Amino acid sequence: MTKSIILEPKGPYDLALSLRAIAGFGTETREEPDLYRAAVRVGGKPCLMQVREASRKPLRLEATFQPAQPPAKMRETAEWIMHTDLDLRRFYRLVRERPVVGPIAKSLYGLKAMRTASLFVMAVTAITEQQISLAAAYSIRQRMIERYGEPVDGLWAFPSPEALAALSIKDLKDCGLSGRKAEYIIGLSQRIVEGSLELDEMKSMSDEDARNFCMAIRGLGPWAADYLLIRGLGRADVVPAEDLGLQKLIGFYMGNGERMTTPQVREAMMPLAPYRGLAAFYLMVDYRLNHR
DNA sequence: TACCAGGTAAAAA
DNA sequence: TTTTTACATGGT
Numbered sequence: 001m002t003k004s005i006i007l008e009p010k011g012p013y014d015l016a017l018s019l020r021a022i023a024g025f026g027t028e029t030r031e032e033p034d035l036y037r038a039a040v041r042v043g044g045k046p047c048l049m050q051v052r053e054a055s056r057k058p059l060r061l062e063a064t065f066q067p068a069q070p071p072a073k074m075r076e077t078a079e080w081i082m083h084t085d086l087d088l089r090r091f092y093r094l095v096r097e098r099p100v101v102g103p104i105a106k107s108l109y110g111l112k113a114m115r116t117a118s119l120f121v122m123a124v125t126a127i128t129e130q131q132i133s134l135a136a137a138y139s140i141r142q143r144m145i146e147r148y149g150e151p152v153d154g155l156w157a158f159p160s161p162e163a164l165a166a167l168s169i170k171d172l173k174d175c176g177l178s179g180r181k182a183e184y185i186i187g188l189s190q191r192i193v194e195g196s197l198e199l200d201e202m203k204s205m206s207d208e209d210a211r212n213f214c215m216a217i218r219g220l221g222p223w224a225a226d227y228l229l230i231r232g233l234g235r236a237d238v239v240p241a242e243d244l245g246l247q248k249l250i251g252f253y254m255g256n257g258e259r260m261t262t263p264q265v266r267e268a269m270m271p272l273a274p275y276r277g278l279a280a281f282y283l284m285v286d287y288r289l290n291h292r
Numbered sequence: 293t294a295c296c297a298g299g300t301a302a303a304a305a
Numbered sequence: 306t307t308t309t310t311a312c313a314t315g316g317t
Contacts, residue, residue, distance in 0.1 A: 126299095133297040136314040178312045180301075221300050245298040 003068035005075050006054060007061040011087035014110025015053050015061065021111055021285040029114075029155070039152035040117035042069045042077055046150045046157035049117075051082060066153070083112050083234050091236070091275045100253050101272065101279050104286045113281050115234045119199035120192060121158045122232030123217070126224040127184050128177065134245075140176035147175065165189035184219025191217075207235050229277075236278040241265040246280060252291075253283050 016034055029038040036051040047065050054062035063078035079085065088110070095101045116122045128144075129137040148159035148167065164172075164185055172182035191197035197217070202210040207229060214225035226240035240246055241262045251260040254268045272279040 130299040131297075132299095132313060133315060135316065136297075138315095140314065173313085176314055178314095180312060184300085219300075223299055227298080240298080243298045247298085 003066060003074075004062055004064045005071060005078065007051075007063060007075075007078055007082060007084050009059055009061060009082065009084040011089045012110040013059055013061075013084075013088075013112055015051070017108065017110055018112050018114065021108075021288065022114065036082075036114070037153075037155065038081065038114075038117065039150075039155040039157040040077060040081070041157060041160065042073050044160060044162075046152050048153045048155070049078065049081070051078065077117065081115050081117055083115055086112060086234070086236065088112065091278055094275055095272065095279060098271070101282065104282050105279075108282055108285060111282065111285060113231070113234065113278075116232055118158075119202065119228065119232045120161055120188075122228050123188060123199065123214075123220065123224070124158070124164070124185055126227045127181050127188075127219050129227075130181065130224065136176075143175040144172065144177070147171075161189040161192040163189075165193045181219070187218055202233060207238055210235070211238075230281075236276075237274040238277040239265065239269050239280050241269070246284075249283055249287060250280070252287070 015036070019033065019036055022029075029036065034052060036049075038049050039046060040049050041047070042065070047067055047069065050064045050066075051061055054060040061078075061082060061084075063074060063082070065074050065077075068074075069077075092105055092109075095105045116125070125141065128141045132140075145156045145158060148163045148171075149156045151157075167182075167186055169179055169182045169186065172185060173179055177185070188197070192199070202213050205213060210229055210233065211225045214220045214228055215222060220228070223240055223242040226238055226242065229235045229238040230240060244259075247260045247262070247265055250265050250268050251258050255264065260268065269276040269280065
């Protein structure tokens with residue numbers, strides 16, 4: 001069985017830039033200058049996915065899976081993660097004449113955000129990141145991953161819903177989570193395992209419906225819903241306006257430098273519809289690369 | 293040492 | 306119905 005497939009992304013896509021932009025973000029991924037490596041699950045089984053540029057003009061990406069998976073599964077997984085269906089040209093046309101975002105979009109030409117392999121990963125990640133600093137959340141999550149995930153060639157496949165559903169509150173508290181968050185994560189995992197919740201249903205929903213779907217899940221509020229929509233689903237128009245980091249970011253680029261309120265963020269991003277979330281991502285990357 | 297950090301659900305008023 | 310509270314670790 002062949003273990004590689006070729007992807008043909010729509011429009012511009014600078015893989016090296018996109019890797020640089022997210023360097024140091026996650027644990028299930030590792031970034032080298034020209035190679036994206038991620039521990040993903042295909043059909044529940046952990047495997048290593050590696051993506052590199054196969055050709056320019058026309059741009060083609062090669063995705064390799066170890067162990068090899070059915071071609072249709074490899075394609076579906078890689079296209080989802082790499083966001084090949086997103087055509088940046090329409091976004092660039094929209095922001096070309098706009099102050100701040102226009103020049104930044106031009107300087108980051110070809111930048112895309114990778115998605116997480118599964119919405120479950122993103123949902124659990126969002127729960128861990130509630131209220132406490134990203135650094136604290138990272139170390140808590142890392143303990144959880146190394147205890148209950150699976151090693152994949154130097155990376156860690158995120159714990160499966162089955163693995164987390166079987167844990168006790170104490171198991172997760174011992175990783176550093178609050179009792180409340182432990183309940184959220186175990187409850188979410190159990191619903192997925194027993195089949196009463198299918199997060200992938202959101203893939204075919206409107207932004208609004210998907211947001212409501214999220215918020216109906218115990219442990220996911222408005223912030224987590226928006227966070228999951230933009231980062232997990234890759235919805236280009238979604239802005240987590242409740243997000244502390246984003247409030248500071250938008251205040252820096254489009255305000256007086258002070259942190260904005262939630263309504264202020266919403267208002268400031270309004271002209272960038274239907275690419276508000278993508279625009280915010282470009283600002284975040286510009287900040288990470290040029291102002292830190 | 294405090295205090296804040298990319299929130300949320302449940303209790304109390 | 307609206308307001309207040311408890312919560313975990315890491316950085317400064």
